[in-house]
Amino acid sequence: MDTPVTEKPADKGAAPPSASNGKGAAGGFLSDVKTLRERARQHIDDGAVTQNYDADRATVLKLLNEALATELVCVLRYRRHYFMAKGIHAEPIAAEFKVHSDEEQAHADRIAARIVQLGGEPDFAPDTLSVRSHSEYVEGKSLTDMIKENLVAERIAIESYLEMVQYIGERDPTTRRMLEEILAVEEEHADELADMLDKG
Template identity: 60%
Template sequence: MNKLSPLPSHAAGMELDETALKAAATSHLDEGAVTPAFSQHRDDIVRLLNDALATELVCVLRYKRHHFTAHGMTSPAIAAELMVHATEEAAHADLLARRIVQLGGKPDFAPDTLLARSHADYDTSSDLQAMVKANLVAERIAVEAYRQMIALIGDKDPTTKRMLEGILADEEEHADELKDLLGT
C-alpha cells in the first residue's frame, strides 16, 4: 500500500501574500467584509442584485394577486401553491437585500421603478390557466437571469455566486411545479 506524502507546508506557487492580507484587512474597516480587491466589482454586482430584487418583488406581487383571484374547480390547490411560491420569492428578496447591504449598497425597494427594473412582468390574468402560464414564463425568465448573473459574477464574488445558485435551484423547482400544474 502506497502512503501519500504530505504536501510541503509552502508548496511552490501556493503561498499567500501576507503583506497584501494585512493591507486588505486594515484599510477601509468601515466596509466590513468588502476588501479593496473586491470593491472594483461591487457597484456592478449591487446593480445586478437590485434588478434581481425588483424581479423577486414583482413576482411576489403577481403570485399573491393570482393566489387571491384564482377561481375554478382546481383553484384551491393551485392557489395554495401560488402562495407558497410568493413566500419563497419574498425570502429570495430578503436574501438579495441583505447581500446588497453587506456589499455596502442600498437595496432599492422604490415602487415607482419596480416594474422598469424587473426582468419579469406583472400579470392581471383572471383565467387560472393563463395565471399559471404567466408565472411559468416569469420563472423561466428568472432562471435565465440567475444563470447569466452567476456567469457574469463568476469568481469575482464567491459568496454572492453561491447565494444566487441557491435561488436558481428554487426557481428551477418553481418552473417544474408550474409546468406540472399546467397539465392539471
C-alpha cells in the first residue's frame, strides 16, 4: 500500500527568491535587477518603448492616428452644433454639446501624447482629417438632426474603440487602458444623447 506523500513544511527562516539569483522577486518570471538595468541602457532613444513591448508598433500608431482624426472631427462637429443649436429647448442641449466637444478634445490630446510616447507623430493634417476619421462630419439642420448625428458618431466611436481594445489585448496595456477610459466616456456621451432624443 502506497504511503501518502506529505509536503515538507517551508523553512520559515528561508529568504524569498531574490533578484540577484536570476529568478526575480516573484519566483521566476521577473528579470533580475542587473538585466533590467542593462536593458534600460540599450536603445535609449526609444524612450518609453522597451524590448518587452509586444504589439506591432506601426499598426498601433496607425490605429491611434485614426482615433485622433475621429476625435478631432467629433470636436469640430460638436462645436458647430453648440453654436448652431436653436429653439426653445436648445440651451441645455447646446451646453451639453460644448461639454462633449471639450471632452473629445481631451481625448485627442491624450491620444496624441501616446503616439509621441510610442515614437510616432500625431497626424493633425486638416486636408486628410475626414478621410482618416471613422466618424463623419454631418452638420444637421434641426436640433433633433444634430443629436442624432452625434449619437451615430458616438456609436461609431464605441465600435472602433472596442475593436482596438480587442486587437491590442495584453500586448500594450498602457494604450489599451487609455482606450478603455476613452471608450467609457464615449458610452456616457451616447447615453446622454439617447436620453435627449427620448425627452424630445
